[in-house]
Every structure is written in C-alpha cells, then in structure tokens.
Amino acid sequence: MNEVTNMSEDNNDVRPDVLSALVAEIRSLREENARRNAELEERFTALELNQQQIRLSELPEPTASVTPIVPIEDAHVAATRSPHLTKRPKLRDIPKFGGDKSQWRSWKLETEGKLRVDKEAIGDAEGHFMYVFMSLEGKAKENVTTFAEMQTEKRTFDVTELLNRLELLYGQRDRKQRATRNLHSIKQGENEPFTSFYPRFEREIANANAEYWPDDSKISYLQEALNDKMKAALIGSDPSVISNYVGLAKRCDSLSSQMELLGQWKRPRSNTKNPDNQGGQVAQKQPGQKTEDRREDMMEWEPTPQVSSQVNAARTRRDKNTYGYQSKRPEDQALLGKRAKWVEQAEMDARYREGRCLRCGRDNCRVERCPLAAPIRPGNATRRTQVNVAVPSRPLVTIAAIEEDEDTASPSDEDSD
DSSP states (O other), rough: HHHHHHHHHHHHHHHHHHHHHHHHHHHHHHHHHHHHHHHHHHHHHHHHHHHHHHHHHSOOOOGGGGGGGSSSGGGGHHHHHGGGGGGOOOOOOOOOOOOOOHHHHHHHHHHHHHHHHHHHOSSSSSHHHHHHHTBBBBHHHHHHHHHHHHHHHOOOOHHHHHHHHHHHHHTTHHHHHHHHHHHOOOOOOOOOOOHHHHHHHHHHHTTOTTTTSSHHHHHHHHHHSSHHHHHHHHTTTOOOTSSSSHHHHHHHHHHHHHHHHTTTTOOOOOOOTTTOGGGGGGOOTTTOOOOOOOOTGGGGGGGOOTTSSSOOOOHHHHHHHSOOOOOOOGGGGGGOOOOOOOOOOHHHHHHHHHOOOOTTSSSSSSSSGGGOOBBBTTTSSOOOOOOOOOOOOOOOOSSOOOOOOOOOOOOSBBBOO
C-alpha cells in the first residue's frame, strides 16, 4: 500500500514536466508549420509572377520599345510617327497619272478618297504630299516639280495646293456650262438602242450638276433627246409611270429591250469612219440618193445595190459578227461559245426565203445578233456564192463583185455566212 502511494506521488511529480515538454514540442511544430506555409506562399507568389512574365513576353512587343534607339532630338518625331507604322492601308494604291485630261476627274476622286481613308497609314502632311507627287508621271509630274521643290524647301507640304494646281492644269473649268449646252443638242441615234444612248445622256446630266434638278426639267430634256421610234413607243404608256424621271428612264429601257428583240434597231451599213463623217455621226443622205433596202438577216448574202455606200469588201468582212454575239436572251445561253455548222447552198436559199437566220437557221434571230460563231468552210467544200434568189425581172446573178486587188481566201479560212 505504501508502494502504490509512492508511485502515485512520483507520477504526479513527473506529469507537469511531460506536459511542459509536449506543449513546447507542439509550439515548435506550429512554428515550423507556419514557416513552411510562409515559404510555400512565397514560392507560389514567385511562380505566379513568373507566369505573368511569360504571358507578357508572348504578347507583341509595343512600339514604345523602339524609342530607346532613336536619337534624342528626333524622339518627338518618332513618337508622332510610331503609331502609323502599325496601321495598314484599307485601299489599294492609286494609279499613276500622266496628264490625260479624260482621266483627271476619276484620278482626283481616287486620290482624295485614299488620303481621307488611309490618312493614318500614309503618315503626316509630308507623307501625304509625297504620296501624291510620287503618283504622278510624265508631263503631269514635270509641270509641278518646281512647286514640289519650293514646298520641300519651305517644309510646308500642302497637298491641297498640289491638287489645286493639277486641277488648273487638267480640270475642265467650263465643264458645267459645256454639259448644259450639250443637253440641248444631244440626240439618240436613229438606230441607237436606249441602253446605248442613256449612259451618254446621264454623263451630261452629271457634268451639268443636274442630278438635283426638278424631275420636270430632266424629263423635258430626255424626251427631247429621244428618237422618233422611242417617242412613238412611249405613246399609250401609263402617265403615273412616266411622270417621274426614273420611271420614264425605266420605261424607255424596257421598250428598247423589246424593240431590240424584234429587230427594230438596225445599224446602217455605211462606213462610220468615212473622212467626211467625223465624230462618229451617221452621214446624211444626199438629195436624190435612194434609200438602201436591206434586211438584218441578209448581211453579206444580199447583192450590193448600185447606189449603196462605198464600203470595200475587206471592211465588210471585218465588221461582221464573226465570233458570235454575246446575247443575254435565255434561249441563246446554250449556244454561247459554239460555232455554226457549214450547210449547203440549197439550205442557205431556203433560210433566206423563209426569213430565218442565215447562220443558225432559227426564227427570231439575225446574223448580227446570232450567238454562234461563223462556220468554217471544210477543205473539200466549194466556196458558197451569194444567196440565190430568183428575180423574174432580171437574170440570176452568179458572179460576185470583188475588188481586183483582193486576195482569194484559202479553203481553211472562215467564210462569210
């Protein structure tokens, strides 16, 4: 009993020391754990910073990084120009201008648009000035070289003044007045389709700055310029349709297309490049001259009248529809790019008598507008003569009238329809 009591007293004496040691050890472990956590936090922060640096290094290098290599006196100039280096032009470069007055208006519009849209990509005032100057060539460049030298010496670089000087040299200052006069005299040709005449009329309207004129004024000018065929075709049109300028133009275009399909627009056979026929206008018939009766589908198959215009055979062969007309009619689309078949003389006579196309043999088609290319005469075939049309009042003509100095075509040449 005494021994148990002594052991209990010994345990009571030892327990405080053990507890103190345990507390000290726990405190030490906590401090070690806190130190390790702090170390891990530092490593995590370092890794995060490293990843951020890697991501930044993968980004495009900013333009400001090139500034250290620029001299101090040019730092301001580089700072103002550096943003332009990253800009890409949106429009293509303008073409060269050599002094052709007919190209000035369109070239000026392209230049002004380029300077306006790509002003940041081109650069400062000097860049704009030199861009326009370097787009000139020939006489146009020579005429403003002195002005460009003066601008370079004074460091002014006024691109507006450069364009104004070119305007004085190549612009038409009386364009508006001239176009207004032309509106009084412009006429649709007797056999000119409206689709060919209307662009000429619209060009004069634009040159006269008449786009915003009242419709009544433009309608009056257009009606006065139409030929007799178009005026007659407009009779009976709905007044509500042709009461405005756009409606009248659309109505004329529709009527002209229908008339073209019906063969109403017949091109004269006279030589438009006659020395007495300047400007492309059809020469007027002399008093007593007989009217040349012809059909569009006869072309070279009709014998030449005694009083016809003096057009040589070589000119006629060159002007015919040799390679096929680029027709837009739906029924002609399958024939585009193909060649007509060579047929015998009897078939050509039958086509003529029946009023069919002499090239393809179809109705509602003419040689001038036939989509097929001219047939090629086979090597074993004899050359065809003109269409044999029996005329009771005179003997049949079997000999073609040709120039004495004209060479005879070889069997492999393309023959006329």
